[in-house]
Amino acid sequence: MIPAFNTSPSTQTQPRWSWPQVTTIVVTCLFVSFQLIVSVHKFYNMEATTMDLGAFEQEMWNISHGNWWAFSSVFQAPAVSIDGFLWIYPIAYGFRFLGGAVFLFTLQSTATAISAWGIYRAARLHGLSEWQAAVVSMAFLLYPAIIGGSQFDFHPDFIALPFLIWAYVAYQAESKILSYILFLCAALSKNVAIISIGAFGFGLILWQHRIRDGLITLGGSLLFFFAEMDWIIPQYFDGGMTQHNKHLYAYLGHGYIGMLAGIVTHFSLVAHHLSHEGSYFIWILGPVLGLSLLGAASTPAMLSLLFLNALSLFPNQRYLTSQYQVILAGWLFLALIEALARFKNRRSRLLFGISLTTMILETSFLSVNILPLLSVTHPRTWTATQQANRHLSRNSVIWTQNRLGPWLYRYDLLGVDRQVALGLATGTLPELWHEAGSNHVTTDIVAAQPTTPYLADVLAHALHSGYHVSFHQGPLFIVSGMRHFRIPPQAPFAAGWQPRTRSWDIPIWTQKILLGHLNWNTQSLQVSQRTRGMIFAPIAVAFTPGLYHIAVTVHSPRPTESVVLGKIIAGRYTADIMSGMPHDTLTIDVRHHENLAIALWTSGHQNFSLSGLTISQ
Template identity: 25%
Template sequence: MSSLLHPSRRPFVILAVLYSSVLFTSTAVQHYLMGSQVWDLGIFEQFNWLIANGKINTISSLRNITPLQDHFSLLLLPIALVYKLSPNAYTLFALQSLALGCMPALAADLCLRQGVKRELIWALAIAIVLSPYSFLVNRGDFHPDVLTLPLMLVAIREVDQPRRWLYYPCLLLTLVAKNAQALFGIGLSFYALAKGQRARAAITLAISMAWWSLATHISSAGGDHVGIRLGYLGDTKLEMLTTLITRPSVVFNEAPPDSILLYSLGLSLPFLALLGRASWKALLGCTPIYFTNLISASSIQRELNHHYSIGILAFLIGGCIDALAQANPPSLQRAKTILYATLLFSTAALLGYGRLGYYQSRLLPRLQEAQDFQAAKQIIQPNDSVLTIANYAAHMAGRQMVKQIEKPGYGAVNQYDWIVLPAPNIPINIAGKLKRVDRTKLGPNVARVRREAEAAQMNCRSANASIVLCSRT
């Protein structure tokens, strides 16, 4: 393998380092400014804390299942080893930012191997860096399957190579991120078949289906996600398929055409000028994930700030490389036109979908609360049990016992070492708008918990202007 520090690759490595830094900084700032929630950042941090502390079979207080019963994510095992070295959410953000941030350099290296014109390589790098999906999926959240994006792209590029030692390990590492990664494996088998690799397609499909069956069975305690999100189509997979064939319009009751269009445009716009006729095989490969997202009753699968489309991004980049590496490369003038068009489309996509204004409208107004929260949090020890709101739980998930007052079943309040509540007059983010706590649905819950704590002889006091702490001592 050519050195990444080769002069032809060095600018893209520098770009990747800068891109990773921007990704990490943006998500770290959002997290510090209270822009993260317990689903799913807090849950995955607690999973990693449990595994890192030898409690892999202990039930998570936030999810009520053990870490591997969620999606049977075996990838959490090595992630937890890194987390143990620096047990906080920023470690998870750093890993995720590195995985996403390395993509410009990886894509450039793959293009250089194919002899792609340098202007076109820069166009692809720009599309990746300015893609709103890459930016949003990293902000304020963490999912182990996002870490496998580089492996997915390598597997796509290796699908028609005679060697096996790189393809199958990448496929397996991608699958073990979670059970639903089988959809990527199924799509990869479609791609291999379209590439004329029938044996590899069959083996890939068999491995993916076997993993899906095993992982879904082991993680059944976490719930039937297919049944929850596609249950409107029928009670069995056969009924679901029959409904899709006989009454396809029923999908639009759950996924309006305008939401499908906006979702599709946000994903593809940065790459439109780079896709070509040779890209159809990669686009075929992303259909299992894309179609599942379209028909899901859960609208979050069609939002760019969630991880459900990470496999689609891999296939889009792979499709661009297929098109750029075709036998008849464009002229220099055509290549420059593609570069300028990509810059225009990517910039428009980032400005239109990137939610850049959220930092000013939703996050910076909570700076004082964030500073007060961090100051109040300092006296709470890592082994102390905590009851708090979901927003704060995302910052306190690195412990065995933390529960949120929004979920019923947290039990007697005096069983917790600490109760951490927002002051009634501070603004919090409710459905995208900042509202005072006492003027939201959360307000009565906060007030009730404080009354229960005081009735249980807990010591409740204002730690500062933003945070109320109740303790047993």
């Protein structure tokens, strides 16, 4: 007689980890490892930015050295007022003692992994099978905002994300106290998270009819938001970036109450603005087939950030691969899980479609924006930056490019040559000079070829005021001096790419040289005979309607001979560079707004040197 085996769950040993769980963990580890590699590579490849990573580095460095009221000279605002990021205080000490920027990237990747596992747990709580939950978690990782939002810099959005997701998981598991604590932690990570938490409370009231829980969440988030934005930050942290954030929605009204009222009172204006953002909504909702709109309490939270970004006047907030979509992505997938819980019979087909769309989108993004850059390195710039640090004084005013600032964060007076949005500039040289409080402080302008036309013009003004090139190695150089000089205004478009004056100079040595040899003593470019082609990489310039003159200063060893040395090229316009002329000019008549690439070409007929390019109207 064959004995019967008892297969009841009470007596049979259950595996600790199932295959779907193991698969989720393995895929998550592979993804976050790749995420970390991309961030670290771009950091050492000089592709991180001062206006995100560099500003946080500067603040964390100051905080970890006892200056808890650290002021960001980059954004002209205290640390906390930039994002409402109170977790910056404990993280600052990790930054100082545990590896600097690499620690921040590791923290960001760890937060991504914790978030992915939270998505898996949320899916299981809503009745999805283990494999279905694993597919949702992996689709979340493949959502382009996750890798796109972390590819260059460090953002508090990734710190808020796991708190929000696990607060949701705790609430669904009926651990309400833990849920409120985690929501508070998320609110301390990023101020926009507070808006989504309040919208989640509204969803609890409207969709799940949990009136008490919804009122606590909604009321608590509103109180915390106005206490932070209208009292704590303005009172104790100067509120610099608070005014900047308000400016992005100023067309709706004044102040936060005015902006909320403006959505109703200026509804036609809002509708007109949103009507031009159809592609943004498609990019956000398309990968999940729009199913997140059919969710429950998470849908209002998702929509609150979707409309917040869409209503902003800052175009970067509508890039699918920007950090502004990271918290939105968390709510998007939580709402997706709620929607999938309703489609029991069609769930597998829907998940297949979601997986396919996210995989195609992620593959396209990686192929175009991530993988090609991983094969490109700039070791000369990185090495030169390390050497340049030794030539800078701790008390100097440092003004640099957006991509060099992450390596110059230890200086208190650090600014960059780019704007943020709507003409709101970062720390400009006059502001940094004012903070220095003395006319006897050295100013060092640190840059690497190629510079923007605006920075090139600033460098030309500095040289005319008595500044000199104090260091150069590879593509990097430092222009130093002590005098204050007139700073040209920035153009109100393309983030201050070029000056807003009728005449501006571009020293040749500020650009990426393709042919010739730079003579730093004379600050000129020596072009040899029998070399043909483009002398430097084309310079993009935006022209408004008007008559323009593009002049180049030429020094020829045989000025009496009339030989065509090359050409000045501006889009479809060209003019000869002649050996007998000290200045050759290309005149163009622009009838409408045009973006033209300016370049110089050498014929190889004779040796000559170039010292400058001038654009005048």
